[in-house]
Amino acid sequence: MKPFCFADGEIIESKNATIHPMDLGLIRGYGIFDFFRSVNYKPLFLDHYLDRFITSAEKTYLPLAYNREELKQIIKELTDKNDMEQGGFRMVLSGGLSDNHFSPAKGKLFIFPETLLFPSEEKYSNGIKLLSLDYVRPIADIKTTNYALSVWDSIRWKKEGAEDALYHRDGFVSESSRSNFFIVKEGKVITPNKDILLGITRKHILQLTEKVDIRPVTLSEVFEAEEAFISSTTKILLPVTQIDEHKIGNGKPGPISLDLLEKFKLLEKENSY
Template identity: 25%
Template structure:
């Protein structure tokens, strides 16, 4: 497998970074994961928008355009002979002296990792379980998709490696927040609910896109602070993730749900499926933006 690193393409076994990289020493790095569908990087503009904002927060003096990243992706896909792929675009602060740095990082390490994926066939269902470990609070004003993943790793250890299970965090105050690698939604009485970003969750790209899809379809969407009992009373529950797409939930806290047979999740997935080989941004959905 070939990866991209700092302007070059190399076999994965040959890729190296310095131990003086502040992404390694202090966790100063951000990343985006997204899918390539038949050569198209779905919602790439939205991912780059979030990546560029995260780099600004970390004082990394860099920004990526669609054209720049597309050039990398096209060559990377060609070298690996992939048409459908998982992509991780990773930016770490770059090399520095040992010690905390206040000046801007001007030479970040940029690595793009691909993995082959099969063309999607249908939604994959999961069971959702409440985690004992609580969601930590963001390191700054809002949660970045950053290298700080210990809370997620500890949560994953709690539930194990079962591929059909996702753990759901509560905040320290007892409000629903998000999954280990997903955002959570539920439908009840004509309304689609999801925790607000003020709970400290990652404002997922697929989360934003699904909110836009739902509103475009005429659904009422409410973001707020909710207790687990409110989700448990739902007609349908599903998770969202840029790689796994829309994931229907079959059980949560001992209650069964219709999973992929749910009316709302089937309708949303149909719209999602229709757009994934063409859209660059959620903004293209009738101009609806959810920030």
């Protein structure tokens, strides 16, 4: 975490940021957040992230006291104050102090600039392993702060040498705990269309893809895919070479996945100057 954050309506030292212990974000796990990267002092695709954050606040009935331009100004001030050439910004809107300790209320807005660590080069070169998990994230189209199951399940990932989980339900896959999921079959990029967060990185990857199909994806066809990968703000595009004990394709990152990764890096450069 960087030295300065936004909390209580002003920029303060991050170590002094507080939240009431009865806030719904703590006692009910109710709140929203979003996360974006900054490159060369410029937030990448900021309007897309603000669109999602503002919409999430509306859908979760959490009052957001700042409009888009005010949020941009706060982020600009935090960038300058923390000398944020590179890194990440985490926006959090808590569930608030509720009279009945249950209904959404007026929460607190935090914006935390953070140091950002990408996965190791080895993971991009060799791919990663996912573990399938029968689960659908509640209100999946909203980036809520409720990650209880995935935090709990992460102990299993570590024991089995996996990077993350792959959620599925009734034979259909949806997403990873913090990433969107894709497969490649016959040269076409395929990604699930329901029970998912509409990722900003996912959105741009689809725009870079010539042959794409957005539709239900079965777990059985995932195991037969030629390639697979996940995408997120903090991973960009990470090849998946194993799911459970099933090798994906030839067990190595595929050409389409790697090509899209390079195309996204070029897009990032174009949007950071």
